[in-house]
Structures are given as structure tokens and as C-alpha cells.
Amino acid sequence: MKPAQEKYVPTHPDLIVEFAPGEFSSSLKSFKAFKSGEVLAVLEGLTASRKAYTSVQCGAGPEDHIELNSDFVYINHSCEPNVAFDLSSLDRSKWHLRALKPVSPGDTLTYFYPSTEWDMDQPFSCECGAKTCLGTIKGAKYLLREELDKRGYISPWILALAEKRDSSQKLKSQ
Ligand SMILES: C[S@@+](CC[C@H](N)C(=O)[O-])C[C@H]1O[C@@H](n2cnc3c(N)ncnc32)[C@H](O)[C@@H]1O
Numbered sequence: 001m002k003p004a005q006e007k008y009v010p011t012h013p014d015l016i017v018e019f020a021p022g023e024f025s026s027s028l029k030s031f032k033a034f035k036s037g038e039v040l041a042v043l044e045g046l047t048a049s050r051k052a053y054t055s056v057q058c059g060a061g062p063e064d065h066i067e068l069n070s071d072f073v074y075i076n077h078s079c080e081p082n083v084a085f086d087l088s089s090l091d092r093s094k095w096h097l098r099a100l101k102p103v104s105p106g107d108t109l110t111y112f113y114p115s116t117e118w119d120m121d122q123p124f125s126c127e128c129g130a131k132t133c134l135g136t137i138k139g140a141k142y143l144l145r146e147e148l149d150k151r152g153y154i155s156p157w158i159l160a161l162a163e164k165r166d167s168s169q170k171l172k173s174q
Pocket residue numbers: 002023024025026027053054073074075076077078122123124125126127128
């Protein structure tokens with residue numbers, strides 16, 4: 001679920017949704033500088049959900065998805081992201097959004113969707129404009145391990161699923 005533009009109240013200080021015409025054209029901007037590695041926020045108000053274009057995968061299983069229930073749902077994908085969702089801790093109260101590189105006031109926040117998503121509900125043609133743009137974004141399942149390794153942070157379940165895929169492909173080819 002996405003917070004709607006009508007009666008919009010930001011859910012996090014220093015961050016604001018930039019609403020744009022079109023169903024999927026809005027984004028989340030920071031007013032504040034963050035250092036690389038700095039935690040922008042601990043994730044609160046999460047709920048379990050089915051896989052959807054708004055959900056974030058939080059484990060290897062098909063049922064492991066959460067809804068963010070905050071402005072963070074407006075963080076777009078980039079192939080060269082500036083933040084990452086780190087949901088790797090067994091203690092869910094430690095799940096957070098972290099800067100992968102310095103964020104300046106006015107920067108749009110982006111994360112690498114395949115860092116959490118194995119097989120996405122809603123693939124799209126990426127408009128991030130980065131040099132290393134991968135084109136169609138469908139999830140980590142469709143990406144080579146070396147492509148994943150370039151993106152700053154990849155969730156442990158995605159690395160484990162990629163490892164499993166690659167070793168079964170290797171066995172088949174022997
Ligand atoms: C959870 S929404 C993110 C917020 C979205 N921009 C909005 O206004 O609702 C995810 C959707 O945004 C769009 N999106 C996100 N990153 C994109 C990108 N780099 N290029 C094109 N579309 C993108 C896609 O339609 C994707 O399914």
C-alpha cells in the first residue's frame with residue numbers, strides 16, 4: 001500500500017515524497033545529508049504481506065514479504081543505488097535503511113530492488129540512467145552473480161538463492 005498524495009503527511013523527518021503524474025512516477029527525496037554507512041531509519045510499522053510491487057522480500061521463502069507502510073514505499077530502483085534495505089538481522093527490530101554512499105540534501109533515494117527481490121511481482125524497464133543499468137529489472141533470479149556483486153549490498157537470502165541456482169546449473173552441465 002502507498003500513502004496517497006491527498007492529505008499527505010511525511011512519515012520520516014528530512015524525507016519527502018515527490019509526487020509526479022503517473023501511477024509509478026513518484027519518488028522519495030532527502031533534505032538531509034547522510035554519510036556512507038549511516039542508518040537513515042530503523043524500519044517500523046512493517047506488516048507481513050503477499051508479494052506485490054510495493055512489498056519487500058525479507059527471506060528466501062515465497063511467503064517472506066513485508067509491506068513498509070511508510071514513505072519508504074516510494075524509494076525507486078537504481079542499478080547504482082545510494083541506500084539499501086538491510087533486513088538481515090534475526091532481530092527484526094534491527095532492520096533498517098542504510099546509506100551506501102554519501103547522500104546530499106536534494107538527492108533522490110534509490111535502492112537496488114534485486115538486493116531483496118528474487119523474482120519480482122512487477123518487472124519494469126529501468127529508467128535509472130546509470131552507466132551500469134541492467135535494462136529490464138525482474139529480480140535477482142535473472143542476474144549473474146557478478147552483476148549482483150557490483151551493487152553495494154545484497155541480502156543474504158538472495159546470495160544463498162543465487163549460489164543454489166549456480167551450483168545446480170553447474171551440476172547439470174557436467
Ligand atoms: C514500489 S514502487 C516505487 C514508487 C513508484 N515510483 C511510485 O510512484 O509508486 C515500484 C514501481 O516504481 C517503478 N519504478 C521504480 N524504480 C524504477 C526505475 N528505476 N525505472 C522505472 N520505473 C521504476 C516501477 O513501476 C516499479 O514497479
